Amino acid sequence: MNPMTAARSRLSPADRPQLGLRERKKIKTREAIRDATYALIREQGYDATTIEQIADRAEVSPSTVFRYFPTKEDIVLTDEYDPLMLEELRARPADEPWMDSLRHVIHMSLDAMMAEDPDAVRMRAHLGIQVPAVRSRMVESMSETGRMLRGALAERTGLDPDGLDVRVYAMSLTGGLMEVYMHWAETGFQGELVDLVDRALDVLEHGLPTGNP
Amino acid sequence: MNPMTAARSRLSPADRPQLGLRERKKIKTREAIRDATYALIREQGYDATTIEQIADRAEVSPSTVFRYFPTKEDIVLTDEYDPLMLEELRARPADEPWMDSLRHVIHMSLDAMMAEDPDAVRMRAHLGIQVPAVRSRMVESMSETGRMLRGALAERTGLDPDGLDVRVYAMSLTGGLMEVYMHWAETGFQGELVDLVDRALDVLEHGLPTGNP
DNA sequence: CTATATTTTGAGAGCTACTCTCATTTCATG
């Protein structure tokens, strides 16, 4: 899922020998840039970290950094879970209640991300509440996930994926889930993210506990 | 409300004689900058319009432009309806169902904005779908409205405004409403925005028409 | 292995949003 946006498939280039030298090198540079960025941000913070510094530490030129990532925020974020989620969603039984499917799929992605690099998950959330540009990019990426969700939802319900209803519904879901992520970071990462997401899904399904909806 | 973000109180400086010359002049420059920006964007588009051009046409220096607006996006957006909404929300009878109150308040703000400058409302929506930076700023501004909503909601329900549930609920509302605004722009401004908002609120309250929620 | 074609990279110039500083101008007040 996207709120947490990103977490590369951390297979070292050597693990994919079927790829040519060129491809393997590209993966390596990509990782070098990202690692350099994370390290520098940890040392100096996001704003104090310039592209030039990142390039230096990753041992590439600034041009190359921009060739790999369109913006500075994208170095930190960049998502790769949407296709996986979509596939998983489609694989669910067609008669399963939508919310159950969603819950299942989110659990999956979350587990995958936490298994991959739990530190990065937290760091991204942290940057999300501190750096407006990062939060923006995160929201953007969330709403891409939202579009994917619309597609899946439309398949299930037979509704128009671009109709107002589906759009509103999907976006309210993604908005709510985004807020979970931010809340988690703002409260110092207390509790398991998965549990918070579950509570959020309850709210989204049944309204506020008060019943006021 | 905020999705539409902004619409100045268009009272010419002369209408507020109680203010000193200094204050009146400030209002005038603010408007001059905004008008110049709108005009230039209409002529050339957002990206092609530079701060320098805006400054020239508004007959101020670039420095002054930034003194009045922190970013280029803010020249276009800048919201002033939140306090009004909050006041109006508080004035509603305490036993009125929350959704009814919300609906009422949104109608109000929407009417106010459309009465003020309907053209600007459309233009902002249009920029929102075309220019990522503007959309970002709009989302940001939306989530400020969301925070305000949390406060009002907490007063009503007695829940913690910073608790997960209220946050998720409020953000899912704002997210859904934001999507209405985008949908409206993407479909060429067909139909009345108010009607679309009403439909959206139905979805947010009762789930999708299918009943799948 | 060599030659050629294709990709990837680096260097550098250039644009623009945005920040900061300081002198100058403009308004407010006694």
Added chain:
DNA sequence: CATGAAATGAGAGTAGCTCTCAAAATATAG
């Protein structure tokens, strides 16, 4: 009118990002 305060303009500086072009690295054919 004089003095203090606020608003403005000019200008230098930073950093993200784009574009171009030549050099380097890799793939492919003979």
